[in-house]
Amino acid sequence: MICTIGYKHTKAKEMQMKVRGESMKFNKESFKSDFKKKIENMFGMELNDSSKLQKYVALGSLIKDYSTENWIKTNKTYKANGNKQVYYFSMEFLIGRLLKSNLINLGIEEQCADALKELNIDFNELEELEADAGLGNGGLGRLAACFLDSMASIGVPGHGCGIRYRYGLFEQKIVDGYQVEIPDNWLKEANVWETRKDNKSIIVKFNGNIVSEMKNGRLNFTHENYTAVKAVPYDTPVIGYKNNTVNNLRLWSAEMVETEEEFDFCGFSKGDYGRAQNYKSSIESISQILYPDDSHTEGKILRLKQQYFLVSAGLQSILRSYKASEKSIHDLDKYVSIHINDTHPSMAVAELMRILVDEDELTWEEAWRITTNTMSYTNHTILSEALEKWDINIFKELLPRVYSIIKEIDRRFKDEILQKHPNNWEKVNSMCIIHDGKVRMANLAIVGGHSVNGVAKLHTEILKNRELADFNRFYPNKFNNKTNGITHRRWLIQSNPKLTEAINEAIGKGWVKEPKQLVSLLKYAKNEDFKEKVYNIKKENKEVFSNHVAEKYGVKIDPNSIFDVQVKRLHAYKRQAMNLMNIVHLYNTLKENPNMDIVPRTFFFGAKASPSYYLAKETIKLINTVAYKINNDKSINDKIKIVFLENYRVSLAERIIPCADLSEQISTASKEASGTGNMKFMMNGAVTIATLDGANVEIRDAVGDDNIVTFGMTAEEVMNHEKYGGYCSRDYYNDDMRIKRIIDGIMGGQFGGYNNEFNNIYNSLINYNDEYFVLKDFDSYVKAQDKVNNLYKNRSKWMEMSITNIAHSGIFSSDNTIKEYANEIWNTKPINIK
Numbered sequence: 060m061i062c063t064i065g066y067k068h069t070k071a072k073e074m075q076m077k078v079r080g081e082s083m084k085f086n087k088e089s090f091k092s093d094f095k096k097k098i099e100n101m102f103g104m105e106l107n108d109s110s111k112l113q114k115y116v117a118l119g120s121l122i123k124d125y126s127t128e129n130w131i132k133t134n135k136t137y138k139a140n141g142n143k144q145v146y147y148f149s150m151e152f153l154i155g156r157l158l159k160s161n162l163i164n165l166g167i168e169e170q171c172a173d174a175l176k177e178l179n180i181d182f183n184e185l186e187e188l189e190a191d192a193g194l195g196n197g198g199l200g201r202l203a204a205c206f207l208d209s210m211a212s213i214g215v216p217g218h219g220c221g222i223r224y225r226y227g228l229f230e231q232k233i234v235d236g237y238q239v240e241i242p243d244n245w246l247k248e249a250n251v252w253e254t255r256k257d258n259k260s261i262i263v264k265f266n267g268n269i270v271s272e273m274k275n276g277r278l279n280f281t282h283e284n285y286t287a288v289k290a291v292p293y294d295t296p297v298i299g300y301k302n303n304t305v306n307n308l309r310l311w312s313a314e315m316v317e318t319e320e321e322f323d324f325c326g327f328s329k330g331d332y333g334r335a336q337n338y339k340s341s342i343e344s345i346s347q348i349l350y351p352d353d354s355h356t357e358g359k360i361l362r363l364k365q366q367y368f369l370v371s372a373g374l375q376s377i378l379r380s381y382k383a384s385e386k387s388i389h390d391l392d393k394y395v396s397i398h399i400n401d402t403h404p405s406m407a408v409a410e411l412m413r414i415l416v417d418e419d420e421l422t423w424e425e426a427w428r429i430t431t432n433t434m435s436y437t438n439h440t441i442l443s444e445a446l447e448k449w450d451i452n453i454f455k456e457l458l459p460r461v462y463s464i465i466k467e468i469d470r471r472f473k474d475e476i477l478q479k480h481p482n483n484w485e486k487v488n489s490m491c492i493i494h495d496g497k498v499r500m501a502n503l504a505i506v507g508g509h510s511v512n513g514v515a516k517l518h519t520e521i522l523k524n525r526e527l528a529d530f531n532r533f534y535p536n537k538f539n540n541k542t543n544g545i546t547h548r549r550w551l552i553q554s555n556p557k558l559t560e561a562i563n564e565a566i567g568k569g570w571v572k573e574p575k576q577l578v579s580l581l582k583y584a585k586n587e588d589f590k591e592k593v594y595n596i597k598k599e600n601k602e603v604f605s606n607h608v609a610e611k612y613g614v615k616i617d618p619n620s621i622f623d624v625q626v627k628r629l630h631a632y633k634r635q636a637m638n639l640m641n642i643v644h645l646y647n648t649l650k651e652n653p654n655m656d657i658v659p660r661t662f663f664f665g666a667k668a669s670p671s672y673y674l675a676k677e678t679i680k681l682i683n684t685v686a687y688k689i690n691n692d693k694s695i696n697d698k699i700k701i702v703f704l705e706n707y708r709v710s711l712a713e714r715i716i717p718c719a720d721l722s723e724q725i726s727t728a729s730k731e732a733s734g735t736g737n738m739k740f741m742m743n744g745a746v747t748i749a750t751l752d753g754a755n756v757e758i759r760d761a762v763g764d765d766n767i768v769t770f771g772m773t774a775e776e777v778m779n780h781e782k783y784g785g786y787c788s789r790d791y792y793n794d795d796m797r798i799k800r801i802i803d804g805i806m807g808g809q810f811g812g813y814n815n816e817f818n819n820i821y822n823s824l825i826n827y828n829d830e831y832f833v834l835k836d837f838d839s840y841v842k843a844q845d846k847v848n849n850l851y852k853n854r855s856k857w858m859e860m861s862i863t864n865i866a867h868s869g870i871f872s873s874d875n876t877i878k879e880y881a882n883e884i885w886n887t888k889p890i891n892i893k
């Protein structure tokens with residue numbers, strides 16, 4: 060369905076005033092009439108004749124209308140006041156759905172739901188029609204989305220800049236236990252939130268060659284014979300929470316240049332139309348798909364094209380509007396901050412240099428001052444296989460001018476190193492940008508900006524003291540920590556309305572604007588009535604979800620069982636396999652002793668595996684294989700069940716997290732930079748079973764040892780083993796009868812599966828010496844799980860833990876994180892939109 064959005068709706072202006080209570084009050088009646096008119100205008104029919112999809116589209120479009128006036132006003136205010144603007148450059152924005160969160164942020168959710176009810180429309184049904192905007196892989200992409208929500212809600216002038224992928228992260232189907240990937244056609248229906256801005260298109264240039272010539276004593280560079288790609292922006296309003304602020308998310312789509320004018324500009328003559336047509340599909344492919352990988356860098360040319368496409372379109376567009384303001388280009392860093400989300404957009408450093416030097420004719424030194432003051436970079440990983448490196452030959456050919464600029468940055472940087480450390484080539488090799496035939500993107504991002512931050516205290520310490528220690532010594536003031544956060548609006552208010560209400564009744568609503576106030580809930584952590592209330596809310600949530608599981612998966616689960624949840628991308632370091640080993644161990648024990656006194660448990664997994672990551676896919680198959688056997692084994696009296704949740708995504712996270720009793724955060728210490736799921740679970744009253752990794756450490760510090768169950772090696776121990784050896788996983792297999800039985804059982808067909816089906820898992824655990832210390836941590840994990848079982852038996856104690864977790868979760872609101880970014884990195888202040 061194609062949808063045209065006529066947002067110049069005079070009614071919208073009126074409504075905007077009503078929403079803000081400026082003249083008449085927003086009320087159900089006016090909303091109903093707006094809604095009916097919207098259906099008539101968009102579809103030429105009456106409400107009663109419209110389909111559910113049409114109702115959803117009209118509703119979304121109406122809500123967008125309500126935000127339009129403030130969107131314009133916000134923009135105008137920023138321009139008039141000359142406020143510093145932040146641009147968050149990210150290859151991923153994992154947004155999910157916007158209908159409900161926009162209603163909540165506009166403060167009209169209840170009235171709209173009531174009004175729809177009166178019209179006999181089920182709001183929840185319409186909500187389900189919105190496709191998740193799955194333009195991200197996992198944590199990094201979701202963080203970008205939480206940050207947008209927080210920037211707008213605090214009033215920080217901050218905007219997203221990304222790619223409008225035609226297909227988001229693949230849809231996962233489980234067929235016979237295997238993951239099958241289906242293209243995510245999220246734009247099949249209408250995307251009601253976006254506005255295409257043709258008139259703001261940008262030309263991005265690839266390939267070709269560079270000609271240099273002396274002009275007025277200055278060497279000028281011209282790009283010739285390039286391939287031109289038109290970048291067309293699609294803007295989505297980012298609505299702040301009841302504060303009139305509407306920021307912008309600008310996503311770029313790659314298109315073929317079409318008009319004769321554009322065509323000439325691109326260096327084709329008219330007769331070349333045929334040749335040019337051949338480029339069409341290759342050009343459009345740039346914004347066609349999101350790379351479904353969250354840790355390996357494959358070095359694919361198309362990915363490099365995507366990165367430059369984003370960076371060049373984004374920067375050109377920012378500079379175009381900056382120049383229109385008539386401010387001096389020399390002051391750019393006073394008015395603009397560009398934040399680089401991991402190394403993926405780190406070419407922004409070189410691209411800004413190119414624009415300032417080649418187009419604005421600044422000196423190299425002045426351009427460098429501006430660039431480094433403008434750019435800042437967040438590192439999200441220490442996994443070496445995830446550090447981006449591009450082959451110089453690929454780079455040179457695709458981006459000749461950008462490559463020569465990187466070479467010059469690198470040359471000057473090497474000089475600087477040698478000046479500080481004469482003849483120290485080891486230092487040069489460790490820090491320089493171009494090395495061993497590759498461009499090291501992290502090095503470019505570190506050298507080219509004024510700030511490098513990690514995403515949790517532990518992670519930042521590891522960066523400073525180990526992975527990037529040379530850089531930290533070289534730039535002692537550049538490195539800093541910004542612990543991740545999550546938006547409590549989506550992850551509590553929106554996804555768990557009953558818990559929200561209980562909190563409001565107990566401590567009032569102050570926490571909504573100031574999430575740290577949740578700590579007042581501590582007063583209720585020992586209050587038996589409140590515990591009972593929170594317990595019952597969790598139980599109701601679990602009941603609803605149990606019905607869904609019965610319907611969708613045909614598995615009957617007990618809402619009174621412990622809901623033990625591990626949902627996140629599938630990766631060896633996240634150790635879903637260890638979770639599964641514990642389940643198999645429990646099963647083996649139960650088979651021997653069916654009357655064993657354990658609280659019934661339902662183990663939930665949800666995870667997508669990168670399509671080329673065989674070990675991860677095999678792990679999914681193993682989980683499903685074990686699940687099938689255990690779920691159908693009557694002899695264990697339904698004590699344990701396993702549910703693999705298909706197609707884990709933002710909207711599914713919103714449903715399962717409020718049901719969780721236990722949050723599984725069991726990565727090998729030092730490997731998970733932060734984690735953000737851990738924070739979402741905690742905020743919804745789950746107790747965490749965790750290694751001391753990423754932000755788990757900060758969660759432990761906040762709630763205290765009595766309110767979290769930790770186990771396993773420390774990061775220090777892991778890193779020492781990595782450095783000095785001394786671990787032999789085969790010994791654990793031979794010496795621990797539980798481990799031997801589990802692995803032999805799986806490999807010997809105890810659960811089914813064809814011969815050698817789980818060889819990759821076996822090899823990684825035994826023959827390749829278990830890189831992620833699964834067997835080494837197994838015993839302490841089993842003990843921790845046993846502790847959970849005992850704790851849960853004491854409901855009063857458990858609920859005290861649960862409430863204590865909710866109470867301390869306020870510090871993990873991304874509002875706090877964004878305030879720190881704004882103060883300490885971007886040097887920008889929140890603005891009040893009247």
Ligand code: 26Q
Nearest residue numbers: 198199350352353354356439731732733734735
């Ligand atoms: C790179 C090159 C080619 C293709 C794909 C990629 C790629 C894409 C996505 C590499 C990495 C990612 C995503 C990484 C990610 O999500 N990291 C997570 O970031 C979270 C937010 O900071 C942290 O909480 C998690 O700990 C971290 O794993």
